[in-house]
Amino acid sequence: MNWKTAYRSFYYDGAPEPPDLSLPAAETALLSIDVQNAYLTPSDDPKEKRRWAPFSKRMHEIVIPATANLQNRFRQHGIDVLHARIACLLEDGRDRSLSQKKPGWNYLMMPKERDDSQIVPELAPHEGEIVVTKTTDSALTGTNLRLVLQNMGIRNVVLTGIFTDQCISSTVRSLADESFNVILVEDCCAAGTDELHRHELEILNMIYCHVITSQELIDLMGI
Template sequence: MPQQALLVMDVQRSIVARYPDPGYLPRLGAAIDAARAAGLPVIYVVVGFRPGQPEISVRNKMFGRLAGVAMPAGDEGTQIHPDVAPAQGDIIVTKRRVSAFAGSDLDMVLRAGGIEHLVLTGIATSGVVLSTLRQAADLDFALTVLADGCLDNDPEVHRVLTEKVFPVQADVTTVADWAAATSAALW
């Protein structure tokens, strides 16, 4: 079986706050616990920029509004939500755009670790999950999406992506089913 890693993407405090779902962080925590119990790497992907945001172009429709905005170092909103905080040994990768691969060293970390299969979770389904899935598929990674480990502000968009779009390039399952299968693989 190819070596897997769980990607926990964009679960920073300010992002989680915009997607109110009281069951989300506990479900995500269950996926993280299952990965750790199985000895799988847990990789957190966060969006971040240098002071002054030199990586941001005003032409970028999504991030351009942040160009030149003063962001205090260590801003609490940019931190990973404490309910799913990294543990010792987990990896944190900083990206500069929507895809987890864009402007980050994620590909290097994965290849150095012999990772061939990515298990995707994160906020938002139509943002980081979609962009990362597409790029990862083009990079020949095997993919699994934990549908209830992803959130989107539009439930219909989430449904269409997880039921119709993602299955073309990935296996789509639930946190509970993936955790059970991951646990069973240990025995």
């Protein structure tokens, strides 16, 4: 099974395979979303630490290494690498969207200068790379990213990051609505559980994006 046949939902079960992807370097950018210290710091609560252990394992053993590899390959071939992170612009968080103010796990209070809001060192932006700070789930809705991508002549956005069923999903849908061609890299993303991750990929694939592995992308682009 390859990217043309994997992650099929009910709607696309038995549908024809999509055509080959064309991703010219000048029209393509890699965007990494929300891989920040806050999400990779183990909880002080032993129960929560155990509950999130599979996510942490996937991030450290699969997602971060695969994403770092892709970022470096894009840089070596002169293809733009961009970054988005979630953070408050104000210390009291009044600027956050409603989804980030709701009680429970989604409640996010991460002032932009604080250490936990920074991108993890392994995926830290290189000098001169664009970083947008968002106060919404979607990196497009909450920033000037749409305008930036259009000004750069970007038509194809390769997405990596977390969480597949939340900020990744919101960004994929926003980009698709603005007629960007979205490529979602399966092994460079994660949700709270593998089940949530896979389910969201099936929902998004072939409607809002094409889901592909990092190795398939590397082979396809020749990078």
